[in-house]
Amino acid sequence: MGPELPTEALSDEALLALVARGDEEAFRTLFRRYAGSFLALARRMGLDGAAGEDVVQEAMMRIWERAKEFNPRRGSARAFLLTIGHHTAVDEVRRRAARPVPLEPDPEAEEAFDLPGPGLDEEAHLDRARLHRALKALSPEERRVLETLYYQGYTHQEAARLLGLPLGTLKTWARKALSKLKEVLREP
Structure with a gap:
């Protein structure tokens, strides 16, 4: 061996x-x-x-x-x-x-919220760039829904109430946004 x-x-x-x-x-x-x-x-x-x-x-x-x-x-x-x-x-x-x-x-927070890896290497930079490109592919409403759910940690019900949306609409937007992100992130 x-x-x-x-x-x-x-x-x-x-x-x-x-x-x-x-x-x-x-x-x-x-x-x-x-x-x-x-x-x-x-x-x-x-x-x-x-x-x-x-x-x-x-x-x-x-x-x-x-x-x-x-x-x-x-x-x-x-x-x-x-x-x-x-x-x-x-x-x-x-x-x-x-x-x-x-x-x-917040530029400091952006640097702190780095993708895992051995440091600020080229691969992590490319991952961040792909993620930023993917987020730009979303509508402002879709971004706001994902931020509320995944970055701020609200439940679907709380986010719907906070954003003034029907629960079904919020869930649909979240599902569509995640699907868009998945497609954009699959691209080379």
């Missing part, structure tokens, strides 16, 4: 498979890759530093416990991990009965 690859060189999918078997080094690597994104997401949802750290810790515990549930046929490892981080942040917002702050352009 050849030498083993360092965990930093492994894909997220490979790391999740190792974590599912109890590999602590793989878990530490996932922590290094994703803790910053989880913390930035918590801040964008209105949580302070201590609450954000709680989100990171809880999200990582959930990843440790649920790594066996990851199925690459249902989506990417990145989507699996970021979904856990998002749900954990929403749970923390609700638990603390805090209301998130509105999403405002």
